[in-house]
Amino acid sequence: MIVEGSYPLPGSPDVIWDLLMDPDVLAKVMPGTKALSRTAPDRYEGTMGVGIGPITAAEFELTITLTDLQRPASYTMQIDGKGRFGFTRGTANVELASEGVGTVMRYRADLQVGGKIAGLGQRLLDSVSRMLTRQGLDALNRELTARLT
Amino acid sequence: MTAGPYFGMRIPRLEDAQLLTGRARFVDDVDLPGLLHVAFLRSDEAHGRLRGIDAGAARARPGVVAVYTALDLGDYWRPGPLLVPPPPIPGLVFHTATQVPLVRDKVRHAGEPLAMVVAESRYLAEDALEDIAVDLEPLPAVTELEAALEPGAPLVHEQFGTNLAAHVHQVKGDYASARSKAHALIARRFHYDRGAAAALENRGVVAQWDVRAEELTIWDTTQAPIPIRNGMAELLGLRESQVRVIAPFIGGGFGPKIMMFYPEEVLVPWAAIRLGRPVKWIEDRRENFYATTQERSQIHDAELAVARDGTIIGVKDRFLHDTGAYDPYGLTVPINTQCTLLGPYVVPHYDSEFTAVFTNKPIVTPVRGAGRQHGVFVMERLLDLAARELEIDRVEIRRRNYIQPDQFPYDHQILFQDFRPLIYDSGDYPAALDKAVELIGYERFVGVEQPRLRREGKHVGVGVVSYIEGTGVGPYEGARVTVEPSGTVRLATGVGTQGQGHFTTFAQVVADVLGVEVGQVRVSTGDTREFNWGTGTFASRGAVVAGSACHAAAVKVREKVLGLAAPLLGVAPNDLVLAGGRVHRRGSPDQGITLGELARKANPLRGAVTPGTEPGLEATAYFGPDRGNAASGVHAMVVEVDPETAAVAIKRYVVVHDCGTVINPMVVEAQVQGGVAHGIGNAFYEQLIFDANGQLQNASFMDYLLPTALDVPTVEMAHVVSPSPLNPLGAKGVGEAGAIPTGAAFAQAVEDALAGTGIEITEMPLSPGRLFELLQAAQGGVG
Numbered sequence: 001m002i003v004e005g006s007y008p009l010p011g012s013p014d015v016i017w018d019l020l021m022d023p024d025v026l027a028k029v030m031p032g033t034k035a036l037s038r039t040a041p042d043r044y045e046g047t048m049g050v051g052i053g054p055i056t057a058a059e060f061e062l063t064i065t066l067t068d069l070q071r072p073a074s075y076t077m078q079i080d081g082k083g084r085f086g087f088t089r090g091t092a093n094v095e096l097a098s099e100g101v102g103t104v105m106r107y108r109a110d111l112q113v114g115g116k117i118a119g120l121g122q123r124l125l126d127s128v129s130r131m132l133t134r135q136g137l138d139a140l141n142r143e144l145t146a147r148l149t
Numbered sequence: 150m151t152a153g154p155y156f157g158m159r160i161p162r163l164e165d166a167q168l169l170t171g172r173a174r175f176v177d178d179v180d181l182p183g184l185l186h187v188a189f190l191r192s193d194e195a196h197g198r199l200r201g202i203d204a205g206a207a208r209a210r211p212g213v214v215a216v217y218t219a220l221d222l223g224d225y226w227r228p229g230p231l232l233v234p235p236p237p238i239p240g241l242v243f244h245t246a247t248q249v250p251l252v253r254d255k256v257r258h259a260g261e262p263l264a265m266v267v268a269e270s271r272y273l274a275e276d277a278l279e280d281i282a283v284d285l286e287p288l289p290a291v292t293e294l295e296a297a298l299e300p301g302a303p304l305v306h307e308q309f310g311t312n313l314a315a316h317v318h319q320v321k322g323d324y325a326s327a328r329s330k331a332h333a334l335i336a337r338r339f340h341y342d343r344g345a346a347a348a349l350e351n352r353g354v355v356a357q358w359d360v361r362a363e364e365l366t367i368w369d370t371t372q373a374p375i376p377i378r379n380g381m382a383e384l385l386g387l388r389e390s391q392v393r394v395i396a397p398f399i400g401g402g403f404g405p406k407i408m409m410f411y412p413e414e415v416l417v418p419w420a421a422i423r424l425g426r427p428v429k430w431i432e433d434r435r436e437n438f439y440a441t442t443q444e445r446s447q448i449h450d451a452e453l454a455v456a457r458d459g460t461i462i463g464v465k466d467r468f469l470h471d472t473g474a475y476d477p478y479g480l481t482v483p484i485n486t487q488c489t490l491l492g493p494y495v496v497p498h499y500d501s502e503f504t505a506v507f508t509n510k511p512i513v514t515p516v517r518g519a520g521r522q523h524g525v526f527v528m529e530r531l532l533d534l535a536a537r538e539l540e541i542d543r544v545e546i547r548r549r550n551y552i553q554p555d556q557f558p559y560d561h562q563i564l565f566q567d568f569r570p571l572i573y574d575s576g577d578y579p580a581a582l583d584k585a586v587e588l589i590g591y592e593r594f595v596g597v598e599q600p601r602l603r604r605e606g607k608h609v610g611v612g613v614v615s616y617i618e619g620t621g622v623g624p625y626e627g628a629r630v631t632v633e634p635s636g637t638v639r640l641a642t643g644v645g646t647q648g649q650g651h652f653t654t655f656a657q658v659v660a661d662v663l664g665v666e667v668g669q670v671r672v673s674t675g676d677t678r679e680f681n682w683g684t685g686t687f688a689s690r691g692a693v694v695a696g697s698a699c700h701a702a703a704v705k706v707r708e709k710v711l712g713l714a715a716p717l718l719g720v721a722p723n724d725l726v727l728a729g730g731r732v733h734r735r736g737s738p739d740q741g742i743t744l745g746e747l748a749r750k751a752n753p754l755r756g757a758v759t760p761g762t763e764p765g766l767e768a769t770a771y772f773g774p775d776r777g778n779a780a781s782g783v784h785a786m787v788v789e790v791d792p793e794t795a796a797v798a799i800k801r802y803v804v805v806h807d808c809g810t811v812i813n814p815m816v817v818e819a820q821v822q823g824g825v826a827h828g829i830g831n832a833f834y835e836q837l838i839f840d841a842n843g844q845l846q847n848a849s850f851m852d853y854l855l856p857t858a859l860d861v862p863t864v865e866m867a868h869v870v871s872p873s874p875l876n877p878l879g880a881k882g883v884g885e886a887g888a889i890p891t892g893a894a895f896a897q898a899v900e901d902a903l904a905g906t907g908i909e910i911t912e913m914p915l916s917p918g919r920l921f922e923l924l925q926a927a928q929g930g931v932g
Binding site for chain 2: 054089
C-alpha cells in the first residue's frame with residue numbers, strides 16, 4: 001500500500017523538524033496513538049489503535065526507527081507495527097522544503113499490511129489510511145499554528 | 150412409496166426428511182461429556198523464519214488445558230503423506246513437499262498453523278491465542294508464477310534450489326511439423342485465477358479416545374474416511390481396528406475435504422488420546438480462506454493450428470500451474486488440465502508441457518472440476534477465435550472436429566491422472582450439440598432475436614461450448630448388502646457422502662436387484678465400522694464405482710436368495726422371481742417366502758449351515774473399473790451485458806449432459822444445477838486476490854463474492870445417454886460437470902454480446918469491474 005501526498009505547513013522546516021522529533025507532539029498528531037516514547041535517539045516505541053471496517057479496535061505495538069536524517073530537509077522512518085489483528089510494516093520518506101513563508105511537507109509511505117486487517121479490511125485500508133494521514137497532518141498544522149502564534 | 154423398478158426413476162431423496170427436519174448429524178453436532186475445544190494460532194506472515202514461540206502465558210490462562218507447538222509434538226511431528234504420487238510419465242520431474250502439522254522452522258503461507266490451544270471452551274481457546282508470543286522473521290514472498298521461476302526469487306523450499314515443483318511433457322503426434330501445414334495459427338495467453346470451494350459447512354474434527362476399549366473414534370468432515378482411518382492408525386501406532394472414522398452428513402465437499410491429513414485432522418485425535426478427553430475443532434469461515442485447500446491459478450501460452458475448413462491440426466500448450474506452498478496431492482490438477490484440453494475433439498497432434506510452481510499461498514488441490522475447467526477454457530477459446538478468423542460459425546467448427554460416435558473407444562495417446570491411458574469409452578457428441586442448439590434456439594437467436602435486440606440497444610449474446618469430464622476412476626470401492634429378518638436391507642459402503650444423494654441412488658440400485666421397495670434399503674456411508682475397504686468420494690466416482698460395488702454385492706445376495714429358496718419352494722433357481730420383498734415361483738406369486746423369513750432361515754439356531762455356504766443373506770463385493778470413463782456435454786447460455794456498468798445477467802442456461810445410464814434424473818439434474826452455480830461463481834464472482842506479499846485481500850464473504858440465487862438461473866436440461874461399457878451400470882460421473890465449461894461458455898457469450906467492441910476475453914474469473922476495464926481497454930480507453 002502506498003500512501004503519499006503533500007501538505008503545506010506554516011513555519012520553517014527547522015521548526016517543523018523539531019516538532020516531528022518530539023514524541024509528545026507525535027503522540028498527539030498520530031491518530032489513535034495511546035502511548036509513544038523515545039527509547040533511543042532515533043527510535044520510538046508505542047501503542048496505536050485504529051478501526052478498519054469490521055475490525056473496530058485493532059491495536060498495534062509500534063516501533064518507528066528514523067534513518068537518513070538530513071536535518072531539516074528529509075528523513076526516513078522504518079515502521080513496524082504488530083498486533084493481534086495483524087501487522088503493518090514498511091518505510092516512509094518525509095521531505096520538508098521551504099516554500100514562501102512556510103514549508104511543504106512531502107511524504108510517501110510504502111506499507112505492507114498482513115493478517116486480519118489485510119484479509120477483512122482491505123477494501124477500506126486505502127481510505128482509512130488516507131483519512132488517518134489527513135487527520136494527523138491537520139493535527140500537526142494545529143500544533144504548529146498554536147506554537148507560532 | 151413408489152413401486153420399482155427404481156433404476157432411472159425420479160425417486161425423491163430418502164435422506165431429505167432427515168436433513169430438512171434438522172435431524173441429520175453433522176460433525177459440529179457431536180457433543181460429548183468433558184469435550185475440549187481447540188483454536189489454532191495461524192501465521193499472519195506468508196513467508197517467514199520461525200525463531201521461537203513463547204506459549205507460557207497462554208498455558209497459564211485459566212481454562213486452558215494444553216498448548217502445543219511443533220516442538221511439543223516430538224516424534225509425532227512429521228510432514229503429511231504424498232497422497233497421489235505422480236504418474237509414470239517419461240521425463241517427469243516432481244519435487245515432493247507436503248504440509249506439516251505445525252510450523253517448526255519456516256512459515257510458507259499465511260494461515261499456516263503455529264500453535265494449537267486446547268481449552269474448556271472455544272472462547273477461552275481463542276483468547277489464549279493472544280497470549281502466545283511468536284518470534285517470526287519475515288521473508289520476502291513469492292506469489293506470481295513467472296516471478297517465482299526467475300533466478301534469485303525467494304525460495305519456498307530451499308532444499309530444491311528452485312520453486313519448480315514439477316515438470317511434465319506429454320506429446321501425441323508431431324506438432325512442430327504439423328503446424329507448418331496449418332491455414333491459420335491462433336496463439337494466445339490465457340489466465341485462470343484462484344477460487345475457494347466455499348462449502349456451506351467448513352471443516353471439523355472431533356476425536357474421542359475410549360481408554361477402556363482402547364478405541365479412538367474420529368468424526369471428520371472428510372470425503373475419504375477409510376484412508377483417514379488407515380493413516381491415523383499408522384500415525385498413532387494403533388491397529389486399524391482400534392480407529393473408527395465417521396464422516397457423517399457433510400455440507401459439501403467439492404474436493405478439499407479429501408484425505409488431506411490436514412494439520413487439524415492429525416492433531417485433534419492425537420490431543421484427545423494425550424489428554425484423555427474428547428476434543429473438538431470446527432473451522433471458522435475466516436480460517437477456511439487460509440487453511441482449506443484451494444484452486445486454480447494457471448497461465449497458458451497456447452497455440453491452435455487449423456486447416457482452412459476449421460479442422461484441428463494440432464494444439465501446443467505451455468502452462469504454469471500454481472500448486473501453492475506444498476504439493477501433497479501430486480499432479481492431479483494440472484494433468485486433468487492437460488488431458489481435458491483435448492475435449493471431445495480429434496486433435497491429431499498435441500504437445501503439452503507444464504511446470505508446477507511453489508508459491509507462498511495456500512495449498513492447491515482439486516476443487517470441483519479439478520483443473521478440467523482450465524483445459525476446457527483454453528481449447529474452447531481457441532476454437533472461438535479460430536471460428537472468427539476463418540468465418541466459420543462457432544457451433545459448426547465444433548461439429549466439424551468432434552470424435553464421431555463410431556470412433557469409440559477413442560485413444561488420445563497420453564496418460565490420464567488415474568495413471569491409465571486417456572481412452573474415451575463412449576459418447577455421442579454431435580447428438581448433445583444438436584440438442585443444446587435446439588434447446589437454446591441458437592439459429593433463431595443469432596438470426597432474428599439478437600439483431601432485433603441489438604437494434605433496441607440491448608447487448609445480448611449466446612455461448613455454446615463442449616467438454617469432456619474424465620470421471621469414475623479406480624482403484625476400487627466396495628459394499629456389503631445384508632437382508633435382515635425384518636426384511637430391511639442394509640447397505641454399507643465406504644465412500645463418504647457430502648450431499649450427492651448416495652442414500653437414494655445406491656438404494657435404487659440394490660432395490661431393483663433384490664426386488665424390494667427402495668425405502669426398505671437403509672444405506673450407511675462414511676463409517677469405517679460399517680465398511681472399511683475403499684478410497685473415497687472424488688473424481689465424480691461415487692455412483693460409478695461405489696454404485697457398481699453396491700450392484701455387485703446385491704447380485705451376490707440375490708444368488709444366495711435363489712440358492713436357498715429353490716429347494717424350499719421346490720423349483721429351479723431360474724424359475725424364481727424376486728419382487729415385493731419376496732421370492733416366489735414364476736407365475737405363482739402366492740407360492741413364495743419373504744426375504745426376511747428367508748434371512749431368518751439362513752441363520753438357524755439348530756441344524757447346520759452346510760459346509761461351503763455362509764449363514765445369512767449377506768454379501769460383500771468390490772468393483773474397480775479398468776480406467777476412468779468419459780462423461781461429456783454441451784453448455785449453452787444467453788447473456789445480456791450492460792456496457793455502461795459491465796453488469797452481466799444470465800438470461801438462459803442450457804445443459805445437455807451425458808453421464809451414461811442415469812440412475813436418478815432428479816439427482817443428476819441437481820448435481821448439474823449446483824455445478825453450474827459453482828461455475829458461474831468461478832466465472833464472474835469468485836476470486837481469491839493475494840497481494841505481492843501473499844496476503845489474501847478478501848478473506849470473508851463481505852469481499853469474496855458468491856453468486857446468489859438471483860444470479861444463478863434455473864438450468865434447462867436434457868440428457869444424452871451413452872452407456873459406459875466399463876461398469877455394469879453403464880454409469881458415468883456427473884458431480885463436477887456443471888462447473889467445468891461454465892467459464893468458457895460465459896466468455897463466449899459475453900464476447901458475443903459485446904461484438905464490435907473488439908473485446909477479447911482470455912482470463913477467468915471476470916467481475917463487473919474487470920470486464921469494465923477490458924471493455925475500456927478494447928475501446929481505446931474511452932469510457
